[in-house]
Amino acid sequence: xxxxxxxxxxxxxxxxxxxxxxxxxxxxxxxxxxxxxxxxxxxxxxxxxxxxxxxxxxxxxxxxxxxxxxxxxxxxxxxxxxxxxxxxxxxxxxxxxxxxxxxxxxxxxxxxxxxxxxxxxxxxxxxxxxxxxxxxxxxxxxxxxxxxxxxxxxxxxxxxxxxxxxxxxxxxxxxxxxxxxxxxxx
Amino acid sequence: xxxxxxxxxxxxxxxxxxxxxxxxxxxxxxxxxxxxxxxxxxxxxxxxxxxxxxxxxxxxxxxxxxxxxxxxxxxxxxxxxxxxxxxxxxxxxxxxxxxxxxxxxxxxxxxxxxxxxxxxxxxxxxxxxxxxxxxxxxxxxxxxxxxxxxxxxxxxxxxxxxxxxxxxxxxxxxxxxxxxxxxxxxxxxxxxxxxxxxxxxxxxxxxxxxxxxxxxxxxxxxxxxxxxxxxxxxxxxxxxxxxxxxxxxxxxxxxxxxxxxxxxxxxxxxxxxxxxxxxxxxxxxxxxxxxxxxxxxxxxxxxxxxxxxxxxxxxxxxxxxxxxxxxxxxxxxxxxxxxxxxxxxxxxxxxx
Numbered sequence: 158x159x160x161x162x163x164x165x166x167x168x169x170x171x172x173x174x175x176x177x178x179x180x181x182x183x184x185x186x187x188x189x190x191x192x193x194x195x196x197x198x199x200x201x202x203x204x205x206x207x208x209x210x211x212x213x214x215x216x217x218x219x220x221x222x223x224x225x226x227x228x229x230x231x232x233x234x235x236x237x238x239x240x241x242x243x244x245x246x247x248x249x250x251x252x253x254x255x256x257x258x259x260x261x262x263x264x265x266x267x268x269x270x271x272x273x274x275x276x277x278x279x280x281x282x283x284x285x286x287x288x289x290x291x292x293x294x295x296x297x298x299x300x301x302x303x304x305x306x307x308x309x310x311x312x313x314x315x316x317x318x319x320x321x322x323x324x325x326x327x328x329x330x331x332x333x334x335x336x337x338x339x340x341x342x343x
Numbered sequence: 344x345x346x347x348x349x350x351x352x353x354x355x356x357x358x359x360x361x362x363x364x365x366x367x368x369x370x371x372x373x374x375x376x377x378x379x380x381x382x383x384x385x386x387x388x389x390x391x392x393x394x395x396x397x398x399x400x401x402x403x404x405x406x407x408x409x410x411x412x413x414x415x416x417x418x419x420x421x422x423x424x425x426x427x428x429x430x431x432x433x434x435x436x437x438x439x440x441x442x443x444x445x446x447x448x449x450x451x452x453x454x455x456x457x458x459x460x461x462x463x464x465x466x467x468x469x470x471x472x473x474x475x476x477x478x479x480x481x482x483x484x485x486x487x488x489x490x491x492x493x494x495x496x497x498x499x500x501x502x503x504x505x506x507x508x509x510x511x512x513x514x515x516x517x518x519x520x521x522x523x524x525x526x527x528x529x530x531x532x533x534x535x536x537x538x539x540x541x542x543x544x545x546x547x548x549x550x551x552x553x554x555x556x557x558x559x560x561x562x563x564x565x566x567x568x569x570x571x572x573x574x575x576x577x578x579x580x581x582x583x584x585x586x587x588x589x590x591x592x593x594x595x596x597x598x599x600x601x602x603x604x605x606x607x608x609x610x611x612x613x614x615x616x617x618x619x620x621x622x623x624x625x626x627x628x629x630x631x632x633x634x635x636x637x638x639x640x641x642x643x644x645x646x647x648x649x650x651x652x653x654x655x656x657x658x659x660x661x662x663x664x665x666x667x668x669x670x671x672x673x674x675x676x677x678x679x680x681x682x683x684x685x686x687x688x689x690x691x692x693x694x695x
Contacts, residue, residue: 175391176370
C-alpha cells in the first residue's frame with residue numbers, strides 16, 4: 158500500500174509540475190486564484206488611473222485637443238482616437254467643449270485576473286460649449302449637468318493600469334453582465 | 344526485457360499513469376493556473392496529457408495481450424475483459440488522432456447569407472486546429488432562424504435554424520436543421536448554434552440629409568432585454584441597443600413607450616464619449632435626431648453563431664467509451680472469474 162501511495166504521489170507532483178510549466182503566466186494566475194496579491198494596492202492604482210483619465214480628458218477637451226495631452230491620458234489608442242475625433246469634429250464646427258468632473262464615487266472594482274479589472278463609477282459632469290475662435294471663450298450654451306454611471310474596462314500594461322474601453326449608462330440603468338471571457342482576450 | 348515487461352504490467356505503473364492523467368485534467372478543468380478554464384478536449388491535447396496517454400496505451404496493450412493469452416489458456420473467452428481493454432485502447436487512440444486532426448471554429452451567419460467554407464470566414468480567435476487538420480470544405484446558406492424564448496426569471500431560450508448544406512463533391516444541396524441544444528452531424532462534421540442575435544439595419548445622416556453611414560451591425564440582442572452596442576466609423580457616438588419583438592415584455596417603463604407601430608421596438612441610448620445624448624424607445628422606419636445627426640432603423644435580420652467541429656478522433660472515442668460501458672455491464676452481470684493473479688506476484692515469479 159505504501160508503495161502505491163508513494164508512486165501515485167510522485168505522479169501527482171510530476172503532473173502539477175507539468176501543468177505549471179505548460180501554461181503561460183501560471184504563477185501569476187495561481188497567485189490571483191489563492192488571493193496572494195496586493196488587492197488594496199491594485200485597487201488604489203485602478204482608482205488612480207480612472208482619476209487621471211477623467212482629469213486629463215477634461216484638460217484635453219479644454220485645450221481643443223492639443224497633441225501633447227494625448228500622451229498623458231492612461232487609455233488605449235482606440236479610446237484616445239475616439240476622444241480626438243470628437244474634439245476635431247467640434248473644432249470643425251467652431252466649438253470647444255469645456256467639461257469638468259464635479260464628483261465621482263467608485264461603486265465597485267472587480268479583478269478578472271492580475272491584469273484585467275472592471276470598475277463601476279458614478280460620475281457627475283458639467284459641460285458647456287464655448288467658441289473655439291475667441292480668446293475669451295464665449296459660451297455658446299448653458300452649463301449642463303450630466304449624472305452618469307461609467308463602467309471602465311482596464312488592463313495592466315507595462316506595470317500601469319490603462320482604460321481599454323468604457324460604457325456609459327444613466328444613473329439606475331440596468332447593467333448587462335460583464336462579458337469576462339471576451340474581456341480576458343482583449 | 345523481463346524486468347521491463349514486469350514494470351509495464353505492474354499495478355504501480357498503471358496507478359501512476361492514471362494518477363498523472365487525472366491530476367493533469369483536473370488542474371486544467373479547475374483553471375487554477377490559467378485565466379479561463381480549458382475544455383476537456385483541449386486539455387487532453389496538450390503534450391503532458393498526450394505523453395501520459397501514450398504510456399497508458401502501452402501498459403493497457405501489454406495487459407490486453409497477457410489477459411487474452413491467460414483466458415485462452417484457461418479455456419475461457421473473457422469477452423468483457425477484452426472488450427474493456429480494447430475500449431480503453433480505442434479511446435486513447437481516438438484522443439491521439441483528435442490532437443492532430445481536430446478542427447473547431449465559429450462563424451456568424453445571418454439569414455439570407457452564405458458561408459463558403461473559406462478559412463478567413465471564421466470568427467477571429469475562434470479557430471482551434473490540430474497540426475494535420477484543415478477546415479471542412481462545404482457551403483452553408485442560412486434560410487431561417489427561429490428563436491424560442493421561454494421568458495421567466497432566467498430568461499432562457501433555445502434557437503433552431505434551417506440551412507442549405509452542400510458538402511465536398513456534392514452536386515446537390517440538402518436542407519439541414521440545426522439547433523442550440525444538440526450538435527447535428529453531416530458528412531463527418533458537427534454543427535451547433537452557440538448564440539443568436541439581431542442585426543438591425545441603421546441609416547445615419549447629417550442635418551442636410553447626407554448619408555454618413557449605414558450597415559447591419561450584428562448585435563447580441565437576445566433574449567429581450569439584452570443590451571449590446573456598436574460604434575460608427577468617423578463618428579464619436581456609441582449606440583447601445585435593446586430589442587423587444589413583443590412590447591408586452593418591456594419592464595423599464597420609466598421612459599414613455601411610443602404608441603405608433605404594432606411590431607417590435609428598440610431601446611436606444613447614445614453616448615458621445617462621457618455624455619448621454621439620446622435615451623428612449625425607437626420605432627422601426629422612423630427618423631430620430633441624435634445630437635447633430637439623424638438615425639433610422641429600417642430592416643432587421645437574425646443571425647446565428649454556429650460552431651463547426653470536424654474531428655475524426657470522436658469516431659473512435661465514442662465507440663471506445665461505449666465498449667467500456669458495455670464491458671462493465673457484462674462483467675457485472677456475469678460476475679466474471681478473471682483470475683486476479685494474472686498481473687500479481689505469481690505471474691511475475693512464473694515469468695522469471
